[in-house]
């Protein structure tokens with residue numbers, strides 16, 4: 001989180017009835033839509049990504065409806081569990097933990113659904129547990145090829161403001177995200193973007209809390225959040241969106257791309273000797289916001305602990321992996337720059353040495369070359 005975001009949040013309680021807070025909230029809407037590349041709507045909830053999962057489903061599905069989940073890691077399965085909990089019938093196409101969604105399977109599955117039972121196709125653009133990035137644009141093409149009219153719903157929690165995403169151009173009907181990853185604001189705001197096609201399938205049975213309609217273009221300010229606004233988060237998000245705007249979204253995407261290639265170059269060098277491997281073999285299917293790395297049993301945890309306690313670098317756990325302690329993840333989303341990434345590479349190198357984990361030479365040099373080339 002940028003200091004500027006935290007500083008903006010460090011203030012007394014604002015007037016929630018009128019004035020600055022209302023204007024500031026109104027100003028967030030077009031900027032959120034710009035980051036999502038949509039002319040559609042955005043509903044904001046006080047909540048985390050799980051809240052956005054539920055909100056996205058509750059507005060367009062009722063118990064008994066079927067959804068198709070394209071899973072490439074733990075988060076795809078998590079969204080599926082949320083759907084089951086809401087009484088939906090869930091079909092999961094599981095592509096494992098190292099491969100992106102196979103579009104031929106998507107088309108075949110949708111073609112087999114001649115009665116149109118599937119109401120929505122759910123896909124994570126980036127599954128944060130595996131670091132796999134899916135081609136959301138191609139999912140729409142596969143759906144169209146099958147002549148299926150299900151809604152396309154994308155989870156961009158880990159990728160919004162990091163990886164290229166074009167909601168309208170790619171034909172995404174519903175997109176959910178949160179504020180605490182690429183949008184650089186403490187956890188607490190959940191976003192559901194939707195287009196007219198999705199809103200045409202809005203269910204009147206949705207609860208007053210999850211209903212997205214009063215939250216967009218609200219007649220009264222309090223309807224934005226169905227109660228008291230998340231005041232300080234809004235000030236923080238204002239600054240975060242200003243930072244993205246000032247840098248330029250395309251530049252933000254390009255920065256994430258370069259910094260990702262920097263990390264991968266280091267990993268390739270470490271992997272020339274010893275157990276360290278990038279989880280996703282095909283670079284085109286790798287996220288620009290999180291990288292998952294495997295080693296031998298116990299080595300992932302050992303490295304994480306050393307980095308955390310000896311060097312102040314917190315790495316991600318091996319979420320959803322077997323054995324989990326062989327894995328670790330690097331989060332490189334949002335407020336990251338070259339010196340942070342070089343710091344990560346240097347710290348991991350020190351950790352590998354300290355933990356006695358065999359590794360190839362030249363990782364820092366390989367990383368530096370990518371940075372130097374821009």
Ligand SMILES: *Cc1c(COP(=O)(O)O)cnc(C)c1O
Nearest residue numbers: 048049050075124126128157158
């Ligand atoms: C983080 C994340 C979620 C869940 O968000 P929470 O805020 O932890 O509830 C969902 N999907 C993806 C892809 C994520 O990265």
